[in-house]
Amino acid sequence: MIQTIGMYMQFPFVRYALAVGTMIALCASLLGVTLVLKRFSFIGDGLSHVAFGAMAVAGVLRISSSMLFVLPVTVLCAVLLLRTGGNGKVKGDAAVAMLSVGALAVGYLLLNLFSTSTNLSGDVCSTLFGSTSILTLSKVEVWLCAVLSVIVVVLFVAFYNRIFAVTFDEPFARAVGTRVEAYNLLIAVVVAVIIVLAMNLVGSLLISALIIFPALSAMRLFRSFRGVTLCSAALSVTCALAGMLVAIVGGTPVGSTIVAANIAVYFLLCIIDHFILIST
Amino acid sequence: MSMIACRDLSLGYDSDPILEHLCFEVNAGDYLCIVGENGSGKSTLMRTVLGLQRPLGGEITFGEGVKPGEIGYLPQQTAIQRDFPATVWEVALSGCQARLGRRAFYSRSEKALAAANLARMGMGAMGGRCYRELSGGQQQRVLLARVLCAAERLLLLDEPVAGLDPGVTQELYDLIGKLNREDVTIVMISHDIAAAMRYATHILHIGSQLFFGAADEYRQSAIGRRFLATEGGEST
Numbered sequence: 001m002i003q004t005i006g007m008y009m010q011f012p013f014v015r016y017a018l019a020v021g022t023m024i025a026l027c028a029s030l031l032g033v034t035l036v037l038k039r040f041s042f043i044g045d046g047l048s049h050v051a052f053g054a055m056a057v058a059g060v061l062r063i064s065s066s067m068l069f070v071l072p073v074t075v076l077c078a079v080l081l082l083r084t085g086g087n088g089k090v091k092g093d094a095a096v097a098m099l100s101v102g103a104l105a106v107g108y109l110l111l112n113l114f115s116t117s118t119n120l121s122g123d124v125c126s127t128l129f130g131s132t133s134i135l136t137l138s139k140v141e142v143w144l145c146a147v148l149s150v151i152v153v154v155l156f157v158a159f160y161n162r163i164f165a166v167t168f169d170e171p172f173a174r175a176v177g178t179r180v181e182a183y184n185l186l187i188a189v190v191v192a193v194i195i196v197l198a199m200n201l202v203g204s205l206l207i208s209a210l211i212i213f214p215a216l217s218a219m220r221l222f223r224s225f226r227g228v229t230l231c232s233a234a235l236s237v238t239c240a241l242a243g244m245l246v247a248i249v250g251g252t253p254v255g256s257t258i259v260a261a262n263i264a265v266y267f268l269l270c271i272i273d274h275f276i277l278i279s280t
Numbered sequence: 281m282s283m284i285a286c287r288d289l290s291l292g293y294d295s296d297p298i299l300e301h302l303c304f305e306v307n308a309g310d311y312l313c314i315v316g317e318n319g320s321g322k323s324t325l326m327r328t329v330l331g332l333q334r335p336l337g338g339e340i341t342f343g344e345g346v347k348p349g350e351i352g353y354l355p356q357q358t359a360i361q362r363d364f365p366a367t368v369w370e371v372a373l374s375g376c377q378a379r380l381g382r383r384a385f386y387s388r389s390e391k392a393l394a395a396a397n398l399a400r401m402g403m404g405a406m407g408g409r410c411y412r413e414l415s416g417g418q419q420q421r422v423l424l425a426r427v428l429c430a431a432e433r434l435l436l437l438d439e440p441v442a443g444l445d446p447g448v449t450q451e452l453y454d455l456i457g458k459l460n461r462e463d464v465t466i467v468m469i470s471h472d473i474a475a476a477m478r479y480a481t482h483i484l485h486i487g488s489q490l491f492f493g494a495a496d497e498y499r500q501s502a503i504g505r506r507f508l509a510t511e512g513g514e515s516t
Contacts, residue, residue, distance in 0.1 A: 161377065165374045168360075
């Protein structure tokens, strides 16, 4: 099996895929903790559907590097969602639901009406579930992924203390003069970027799993914010690498294999946590 | 010159006033309790003073070197905080967030400040503990340490003893009283009128009728006597 992996590693596109996949998994896990704690998980889910719709539009318009179109659209929607979310919880919830199913339906409709592809359901399936797109990234997209991942990590580290403050207690942060709206906006924009990146890896339907599972798993083990964040990053990277290797060797779909690895880790940690609780 | 002075203040949401013609002031060293029925606008008043919400009319002026953004605020606990994975240390240190300026990380002096305030609240040895696993009273002590990192002189506390059992409540009142004697000005929303009468130097009663004055005057006033009788507070 190691030989098989070694053989695959000789192909540059496999190495690219592993590198990009790891970076994406790292980024996705970093903000997952904040999203879960702020009860923002649904925004991630909604944005991933928006990204699908944007991808469909990009396909219809025959934009060669679809990421350059999908990214601004998703970021814009993230900003809009946050605005409406501020007016009232119920309204914000409904807005997310409306936007996500709307984008999904319109995206599929456009693909059906205008697509020139001979394998429409194959295209749709790979946008939704990722399949092989991580292996077919163009060089531009690999670099774009790399640069964006580095930016996300740098932003996260630079604003780590403020992200903690805004996540833990918004009214207090506001009262001492922290610009809460600006940081919420930053979080939403970064999440949008992560979603567009992660679409290449696991497809738009499975992105939420990549963001949320590592955070939930880490919360089972650790009791400090820093511990949870670091553990979630480590788990996410491990699961992504393991998932990709299994997928390459076993020929399973990349996205679902990674998510399956994350689910397995989550339940494993639940069981461990349970036994620790009993023994103490 | 007082720390906070409110003149003819009206507050509420969307031009629908909850309270009108409110006048009061807070001077250095005061212990002001804000009392009144549920929904009378106590929390809204606090949020307005903090600048989190725009007043509908009137004015709020700050003096004696107090600036908005340099007032310590202890909000009511949220559901998010009760299952938040963070250590006591991380929570206390986040009180220094306004001191960060353009820096990304806390300096040694900020860490020392957080440690000193945790010790002051009797939580010095608990830094590594998980916040959500603490008792309610311990959590409030951590939040008090945090708010002291943000502001040394003026604290606004929104029902700090809500949901605590009587013994712990008493401890927390003593702690806040001790802070007040150490020259920290306290403005506190309270449901517990008996405790308010015991500790406060001034009372602000809001509702359909308004009262602002010294605690002794409140006890003698018609509104104060009525409220003390209905809320079960003994006038000792």
